[in-house]
Amino acid sequence: MRTSSGVVRGPFGWGIALKSISLAWRLLMRQRRAGDLKVVIAALAVAIAALVSVMSFADRLQRALKFQGSELLAADLVVRSPYPAKAEWTAEISRLGLQSAPTVSFRSVVLRDEHSHLAEVKAVGEGYPLRGRVRVAADISGVDAPAGGIPTAGTVWVDGQLLALLNTTVGGQVTLGARRFTIDKVITLEPDRGGEVFAIAPRLMLNIADLPSTQLIQPGSLASYRLLIAGDVVLIDAFRSWMRKRREAGVGLHDASNAQPRFRTALDKGEQFLGLATLISVLLAGVAIARAARNYAQRHLDTVALMRCVGATQGTIVTVFVTQLLVLGTVGGAIGSVIGYVAQQAFVYLLPGLVAGELPWPSLTPAGVGMAAGVITLIGFAAPIILRLRGVPPLRVLRRELGTLPNHIAAVYITAMLTLAALVLWVGRDLVLAGYVLGGSAATILLLWALSLLTLRAVSGLRRRMNVSWRFGVAALARRAGSATGQIVAIGVGVMAILLLTLVRGDILQAWRSSLPADTPNHFLINIQARQLEDITVFFRKYGWPDPQLRPIVRARLIAVNDTPVEAQDFKDAFAQRVVQRAANLSWAESLQSDNKLVAGNWWRDQERALPLVSVEKQYAEALRLSLGDTLRYRIADQEITVTVSNLRSVAWDSFRPNFFLLVPPELLREYPASYITSLHVPRSQTHQINELIKQFPNITDIDVDALLRQVRGLVDRVNLVLEYVFLFTVLAGIVVLYAAMQTTRAERRQEVAILRTLGATQSQLSLGMISEFVVMGLLAGGVGALAAMMVGYGVSEYLLGVPYRFQVGTWLGGVAAAVILVTMAGLLGTYRLWHTSPWHSLRET
Amino acid sequence: MTPEIIVQAEALTKQVSSPEGVLTILSDVSMSVRKGETVAVVGVSGSGKSTLLGLLAGLDLPTTGRVILNGTDLSRVDEDQRARVRAGRVGFVFQNFQLLPSFTAMENVMLPLELAGRGVAEQEARLGLTRVGLEDRMAHYPSQLSGGEQQRVAIARAFACRPQILFADEPTGNLDENTGGRIIQLLFDLNRERGTTLVLVTHDREIGTRCERRLELSAGRLVGALH
Incomplete structure (x- = not known):
């Protein structure tokens, strides 16, 4: 149809919309020729590239870290049960096309002639381990190498220590139950042993096919059955939910996320940091895009006024600019995604061995997120500004001061924050972390805005x-108070984000370093008898080792909770079942060890030293559903003792120090028979001294955790390296913010420089003027940004990552100094060319 | 004795590249201006007048040829040295005023004095603004002034340093006839009072006639010199 004004209208105004879209396209193409769009697309592309590279790298690393977690489990998923795997399970595993391998673990005495010793026996099926490698050596002092398979029929692999204890060598014969075996190899590393350090006597590994011939496993035998499973993530998930639906009592499912507590800190903190880095990249991309969008809208005020003048409706203006935004968002997002992918891949080539084994290929998710983030961020941050263009009066054609964009549009901040919140939740998936980052950003923005205005007014009075x-x-x-405040806010949020990442990274590293110092114990001596305490101390002194910190252990079996007798079958949780089945190690302590933290209740006072109280580790308490005031009855030898839960503790199991699920006051168990445990650090070159100790005190068992410690350290080192590089990428995103912020006032600066040049200003006068401006901006942005970073850093470190936070004035000063230097350098670099531009060109363009 | 030459252009050519190829804006222009002289460069729009002014003041460089301003060959020195040649000795009045928007009227007038290191900037600026009739507008920002008032600030700024030579580029181009007339009057009055050399670019032949000498440009070439 044709309206009275002669404009062709389709149904619902589609004709106009289509015309507007086509107009938008033509305008865009003309700007492309004019080179005007390049700046917007570049800002968008670099921001998205930083986001995509961090995201996809983090995605790959997270999967690699999970894979490393799988190595520590020797599988992607482990089904742990008190009986052998049911046929239905293995049928389902075959149906899904997953790999599996069974293991059976139990304790038994190993005999050789007159020698005998308790061993942790592990029978393994073909394919074990499905993830990671067992390392073996041909003899006790031989160089180790990855084992090619599992022990062959009739042979066993053992810990070196068992050889010493049985006074035999590789090739010797040992008896296990009803069967004789030949010792074939010495085990130096078993990937899935990390969590069992304290539970074990030396390892003896045999082929599961030989297990029946030992006749050791009878109905009711105390054995732990594991079915190791590996394969595609989706299929593993499918099997996991299939198993969960079966709700089989006493069956536990374990994957990398709940694998070895000893590696959890490194993996968890590493993953959380990557999450934080990704969030911050989103934040920085958003800020950069917001500034770029504002510049874009500002540059189009005259175009809009002219379009309004020649009859464009407000609807047309909105359609034209929203279409342009969508095109820009898509193009910038696509370019950014490609650059991001290439960058993170280059990264992988630059960092061989960053993670053990192959890095998995990146998924397409980050590219999708990058593209979507490009469009969403551009719309979220730019739409309120673009919508303002509707209101540009046609009269601007005559009076240029009309219809300029206000510097602070509440809607911009609100939609930007909402967009950011949506993106952060989508990308980060961690509500609490997102809360800290968003809350910190909002507070920073408000504080910066208020302080900037106040400061600018104050210094203006001094001019x-x-x-x-x-x-x-x-x-x-x-004069530019408005846009300067906008710049300062953008830079301040950038400073806050980057510094926050620096601080948190520093805290994580510090926590790791302090949790695993160079003298972290690498040997545990267990089974020390009370009568040997003095002799052991003498032995330690002979080698110049520090006096041993001997921790007592009283073996006790749990028989009742709150006077109700307990049986393993009362609990569905596999861990709880083991707790009830096995003897517990009760220890006592005067005070709380530094790697323990009270989470409920109070530590005992001096007058409570002999009271029947117990301090329970959190996980143990959760498994048995214990709370403060509950009573636990234990049998110790032929006596019973009832203790009341007086506090709950969390334990850093990765501290490599002796730790206990249960602690009682120091006087309570003095009369009960106890053995002792201690840990010490012995340099690898002096391991023979430990052998001497074992010879002198044959009842003592040495557990060598050096290999395990090296495994943890290697992981921590690699995670650390990853964090450093991801951090670098985020800094790049920050530089984009700086660039975008500086671009805002480029046109004005160009004119100012030209006028000053015309009037005879020298380069030093120009540069001093600009430096003074950038220094004030840097001081404000850096000061507030750094302050906010420290506050948010405190929250994230203390409450989220659980690593201690240290306030340091030096960090704040460093942040401010870095902001001043970076802003000034970026500002000077951005304006340097103006000093050498002919003033005539600049003046004529204005 | 003949007054000495303050600015001299020798065989100036200015070319720029455009999508259509190389565009010649000025072609083989030679001229000189003596101290104390008032010279108008007239011509139609696009004849190259403003480009010539920019070259004479050292705000831009010719493609070939040279400009000697106050004894300095501007092609042989860098942008910084050209700025030094202008500082305190050359004044400007532009069609679009070119005031610093972040400075008050007073600060704008003080600017060239301060850049030249003159100690009495504030006093001189006050006198200058009073002379152009803006004594009660000193603390105003350019955006708070009318076009005529802004041009008066620009004139006060141009004369603040008591320059040896003043370049004016279409100083009435953005003003209505009445205001323009008053501005031109002010410019010539001040010029006479201070004995400044004036190079005035205008398309208005009538304004041109107020100068001692007129040079006419057409399509980038000097086509006539009238006394």
Whole structure:
């Protein structure tokens, strides 16, 4: 149809919309020729590239870290049960096309002639381990190498220590139950042993096919059955939910996420940091895009006024610019995604061995997120500004001061925050972390906005007393108070984000370093008898080792909770079942060890030293559903003792120090028979001294955790390296923010520089003027941004990552100094070319 | 004795590249201006007048040829040295005023004095603004002034340093006839009072006639010199 004004209208105004879209496209193409769009697309592309590279790298690393977690489990998923795997399970595993391998673990005495010793026996099926490698050596002092398979029929592999204890060598014969075996290899590393350090006597590994011939496993035998499973993530998930639906009592499912507590800190903190880095990249991309969008809208005020003049409706203006935004978002997002992918891949080539084994290929998710983030961020941050273009009056054609964009549009901040919140939740998936980052950003923005305005007013009042260069800088800032505040807010949020990442990274590293110092114990001595305590101390002194910290252990079996007798079958949780089945190690302590933290109740006071109280580790308490005030009855030898839960503790199991699920006051168990445990650090070159100790005290068992410790350290080192590089990428995103912020005032600066040049200003006068402006901006942005980073860093470190936070004035000063230097350098670099541009060109363009 | 030459252009050519190829804006222009002289460069729009002014003041460089301003060959020195040649000795009045938007009227007038290191900037600026009739507008920002007032600030700024030579580029181009007339009057009055050399670019032949000498440009070439 044709309206009275002669405009062709389709149904619902589609004709106009289509015309507007086509107009939008034509305008875009013309700007492309004019080179005007490049800046917007570049800002968008770099921001998205930083986001995509961090995301896809983090995605790959997270999967690699999970894979490393799988190595520590020797599988992707482990089904742990008190009986052998049911046929239905293995049928389902075959149906899904997953790999599996069974293991059976139990304790038994190993005999050789007159020698005998308790061993942790592990029978393994073909394919074990499905993830990671067992390392073996041909003899006790031989060089180890990955084992090619599992022990062959009739042979066993053992820990070196068992050889010493049985006084035999590789090739010797040992008896296990009703069967004789030949010792074939010495085990130096068993991937899935990390969590069992304290539970074990030396290892003896045999082929599961030989297990029946030992006749050791009878109905009711205390054995732990594991079915190791590996394969495609989706299929593993399918099997996991299939198993969960079966709700089989006493069956536990374990994967990398709940694998070895000894590696959890490194993996968890590493993953959380990557999550944080990704969030911060989103935040920085958003801020950069918001500034770029504002510049874009600002540059189009005249176009809009002209379009309005020649009859464009507000609807047309909105359609034209929203279409342009969508095209820009898609193009910038696509370019950014490609650059991001290439960058993170280059990264992988630059860092061989970053993670053990192959890095999995990146998934397409980050590219999708990058593209979507490009469009969403651009719309979320730019739409309120673009919608303002509707209101540009046609009269602007005559009076340019009309219809300029306000510097602070509440809607911009609100939609930007909402967009950011949506993106952060989508990308980060961690509500608490997102809360900290968003809360910190919002507080930073408010504080920066208020402080900037106040400071700019204050310094503006002082300008009469300044020389011309400083006055030029300060006056420029004061006049541009609005846009300068916008710049300061953008830079301040950037400083906050980057510094937050620096601080948290530092805290994580510090926590790791302090949790695993160079002298972390690598040997545990267990089974020390009370009568040997003095002799052991003498032995330690002979080698110049520090006096042993001997921790007592009283073996006790749990028989009742709150006077109700307990049986393994009362609990569905596999861990709870083991707790009830096995003897517990009760220890006592005067005070709380530094790697323990009270989570409920109070530690005992001096007058409570002999009271029947117990301090319970959190996980243990959760498994048995214990709370403060509950009573636990234990049998110790032929006596019973009832203790009341007085506090709950969390334990850093990765500290490599002796730790216990249960602690009682120091006087309570003095009369009960106890053995002792201690840990010490012995350099690898002096391991023979430990052998001497074992010879002198044959009842003592040495557990060598050196290999395990090296495994943890290697992991921590690699995670650390990853964090450093991801951090670098985030800094790049921050530089984009700086660039975008500086671009805002480029046109004005160009004119100012030209006028000053015309009037005879020298380069030093120009640079001093600009430096003064950038220094004030940097001081404000850096000061507030760094302060906010420290506050948010405190929250994230203390409450989220659980690593201690240290306030340091030096960090704040460093943050401020870095902001001042970076802003000034970026500002000077951005304006340097203007000093050498012919003033005539600049003046004529204005 | 003949007054000495303050600015001299020798065989100036200015070319720029455009999508259509190389565009010649000025072609083989030679001229000189003596101290104390008032010279108008007239011509139609696009004849190259403003480009010539920019070259004479050292705001831009010719493609070939040279400009000697106050004894300095501007092609042989860098942008910084050209700025030094202008500082305190050359004044400007532009069609679109070119005031610093972040400075008050007073600060704008003080600017060239301060850049030249003159100690009495504030006093001189006050006198200058009073002379152009803006004594009660000193603390105003350019955006708070009318076009005529802004041009008066620009004139006060141009004369603040008591320059040896003043370049004016279409100083009435953005003003209505009445205001323009008053501005031109002010410019010539001040010029006479201070004995400044004036190079005035205008398309208005009538304004041109107020100068001692007129040079006419057409399509980038000097086509006539009238006394």
